[in-house]
Amino acid sequence: MTVKAATVIGGGGGAAVLCSHRLGVCNHRYLLSLNRPSSVPVPAASSSLKMPLSPKPWYHRRLGHVFVSRAANSTQPSPAAAAAADKTTVPDDEFSLAKVSFGVIGLGVGLSLLSYGFGAYFNILPGSEWSAIMLTYGFPLAIIGMALKYAELKPVPCLTYLDAQTLREKCATPILKQVRSDVTRYRYGDEQHLDEALKRIFQYGQGGGIPRRSAPVLQMIREEVTEDGKYCLVLVFEAKALQLSDFEQRQAKFASFFGPGITAEVGKGEKDLYEVRLISDTTV
Template identity: 40%
Template structure:
């Protein structure tokens, strides 16, 4: 898993190869180096720029205490791990993190009104591993989130229940809490 954007890497490599191609063409008159620079450099540069335009930055994950990390290893469901891994890395070609899930849950009336996942943290809630998703939700009211709370828990899979809270007027937190009814490897 890359800790930096792939678009940046391709843009830098493509720029370097393109510049080598131009240098070879105009300064040292080296046809082989010139062609290699143009044939590889320009496509890599354009590909890198295309990725940069379609890039979705990772959501910040708050540093968890050692006990919470141990709890994650012992209890976290596959869904919790998948959500955590997906939203904390660079994504390409998506409008927003969890956009499909929000749409299926009826929490995304339109692209402009879709809640935005802005932070993520892990907690120990009464001995249960909990993944907390922090959404900026200025257009979807808290009552709508509360109505969907049970459905959110079912959507994210067996072995989880959801708790929805509102820390501020335009923020909503969704806590995905492991329940004791299902084995930890779900």
């Protein structure tokens, strides 16, 4: 292949090669400056110079080696990604009567008895001799079901990591276990979860306290393990009218109410969410 135009600038140990994109020797990808070893001769510029193309010039091999090594390093996972991969959640699919709504059960059974009782009383359905009994028991059951449904407080979601589940039985204090059990089941008659605890900690309507309408509302709980290997129960509250300083001022009260044997930490979450971390002092 014949080189029609090439210019070599420099001498000694280095040279700059400028190539036109119309040449067969170099194209725009190899328009570069390179340090030529002293053992490589510099060809004189000539319009009729013929230069044999090596399939792997020395500078091509060096560039290719650098590219491959960088690609191999980029595939290595970062420490943060490796730590996140170890966080395996445990699905909360264990059946318990505490997770069943008695309001739904009472209302469903009561309405079923009332419906069949009226149908049997008017001879639309068979069993007219039992219609009086079904109407007698169906009406109060339906009323009780509606009352329970009205006063019902649904359980909050619980996110549990696998490493925290293994530590719960050995490291969690009895109070932390009770808190987890209370907020993950249906409750009746309470305005919100942990209502008594929040009333004492935030002192609704008292001097130095907050108005009851500004009370934080428990949204979810999370079981995790701290960096030093301790069991931690995280309470996630939504409080639109409060600031992080309102929780920080009562950090000691959280530790005192849910203690003994725990350390309380508070932090800010997303938007209007605040986290209270109850860390057990018991270690394996």
